[in-house]
Amino acid sequence: MKVVIIGSGNLATQFGLALQLKGITISQVYSRTESNAEALGEILKVPYISDLQEIDKTADYYFYAVNDAALSALIKKNKISGACHVHMSGSSPMSVFRGNAGKYGVFYPLQTFSKDRKVDFNEIPIFIEASSAEVQTKLLAFAKTLSEKVYIINSEQRKRLHLAAVFACNFTNFMYDCAYDVLRNSGVGFELLQPLITETAEKVKTMPPKEAQTGPAIRYDKVIIEKHLDLLKGKKNLHLIYMILSNSINKRHKRKKSNSNIFQKIERRILGFISDFKQHV
Numbered sequence: 382m383k384v385v386i387i388g389s390g391n392l393a394t395q396f397g398l399a400l401q402l403k404g405i406t407i408s409q410v411y412s413r414t415e416s417n418a419e420a421l422g423e424i425l426k427v428p429y430i431s432d433l434q435e436i437d438k439t440a441d442y443y444f445y446a447v448n449d450a451a452l453s454a455l456i457k458k459n460k461i462s463g464a465c466h467v468h469m470s471g472s473s474p475m476s477v478f479r480g481n482a483g484k485y486g487v488f489y490p491l492q493t494f495s496k497d498r499k500v501d502f503n504e505i506p507i508f509i510e511a512s513s514a515e516v517q518t519k520l521l522a523f524a525k526t527l528s529e530k531v532y533i534i535n536s537e538q539r540k541r542l543h544l545a546a547v548f549a550c551n552f553t554n555f556m557y558d559c560a561y562d563v564l565r566n567s568g569v570g571f572e573l574l575q576p577l578i579t580e581t582a583e584k585v586k587t588m589p590p591k592e593a594q595t596g597p598a599i600r601y602d603k604v605i606i607e608k609h610l611d612l613l614k615g616k617k618n619l620h621l622i623y624m625i626l627s628n629s630i631n632k633r634h635k636r637k638k639s640n641s642n643i644f645q646k647i648e649r650r651i652l653g654f655i656s657d658f659k660q661h662v
Contacts, residue, residue, distance in 0.1 A: 383408040385437055387455060388446035389417040391494035392469060396446060397425045399502040403526050409437045413451075433458050440464055442523070444488065449473045456481045465516060471543030474536040475510045486511035486520050489539055490528075493550050506530040508539055559619055563612075591633070598630035606647075624651050 384405060386393050389412035397407055407427045412418035415431035422429030430436060438461050445452055445468040452473055456466065466482040468475075471489050478485035487510040492500060507524045509531065511517035517533065524531040534542070557578070561571045584593040597605040606627060613620040624647045 382406065382442070383437070383440045384442045384444060385440040386410045386421075386444050386446060387459070388412065388444075389414070389421040390446065390448075391496050392490070393446035394421055394424060394496045395494045395500055395502075396444065396469070396490070397421065397427075398499070399527055401425060402502075405526070408440055411436060436461075442467060444469060453477055465519060467520065471546065472540050474540075475512065476536070478512070482512075484512060484516050486516050487536070487539065488520060488524060489543075491542065491546060493554075502527040503529055506532060508532050508534050508542065510535060510539065559622060562616070562619065594630065594634060596630070598627040599634045601631070621651065 382405060384400060384407050386397055386407060386409075389410060393410070397410065400407055407425055410418060410421045410425060410427055410429045411431070411433065412421065412429070413431055418429040418431045428437075433455070436459060440461075441464055443459060443461065443464055443466045445455060445466070447455060449470055449472060452468055452470060456468075456478055459466070460481055462483055465484045465486065466478055467486050467488045468477065469488050469490070471491070475485065475487050487508070489508040490502070490505045491508065492505045494500065505528050507528045507530065509517070509520045509524055510533065511520050521531060521533075557571075560574060564571055564574075581593070597609070609623060610620060613623055628647045628651065
């Protein structure tokens with residue numbers, strides 16, 4: 382079995398390494414940027430190209446590990462019959478292949494990837510979708526060589542899963558970055574938050590996130606919220622983020638109406654910020 386990887390980013394890199402650990406042959410890697418193709422080719426010790434005209438036409442699978450903006454154009458340019466064409470996007474529908482490939486599907490590993498950080502694919506849930514029962518059987522077998530957690534879902538389910546992943550991963554990591562910024566030059570290290578971060582993640586393994594929520598917003602603690610907003614006055618973006626999140630938590634967990642004036646005030650401030658933002662766009 383031979384695989385061509387189309388793409389050279391974080392996912393392509395870790396996917397390629399995982400394939401090689403399982404003894405699967407990568408015959409070639411492609412990136413439209415030659416330096417990126419070369420870099421991944423050197424990591425995987427396989428031939429690389431930056432011109433689709435030079436693609437290996439004898440591969441069994443062509444995996445598209447590229448961003449959604451580039452996906453459709455690449456599929457249209459790479460019409461190799463007989464092989465199975467598979468994209469790895471969380472949000473693009475499988476129908477992007479329709480009319481451009483006979484056998485096709487989706488292979489979506491739900492994880493955050495970085496080029497220099499190894500991951501254990503055996504622990505990563507992989508979600509597949511296929512154009513036919515034959516392709517589904519092949520993709521299931523392929524996925525199970527990498528992970529014990531393989532699921533069949535459709536494009537609409539995968540799109541919603543990807544959105545949820547953005548909230549759970551990308552936005553959460555941005556909150557870590559905000560916390561890092563708050564502590565910058567304070568003499569207090571970000572590493573002191575690690576036990577808190579770990580416990581927060583552990584709690585949602587055994588209870589719904591809504592039940593795990595704590596903090597001044599859910600307690601309607603006006604004094605603390607005002608103190609925090611005062612600390613953030615010099616950081617306009619963080620000030621706005623704090624207000625939006627506190628207001629959202631308050632609305633989701635509203636248990637009593639007393640002390641809610643602080644949140645009405647926050648809503649007015651948010652609207653003011655949004656109005657100012659629109660004027661500058």
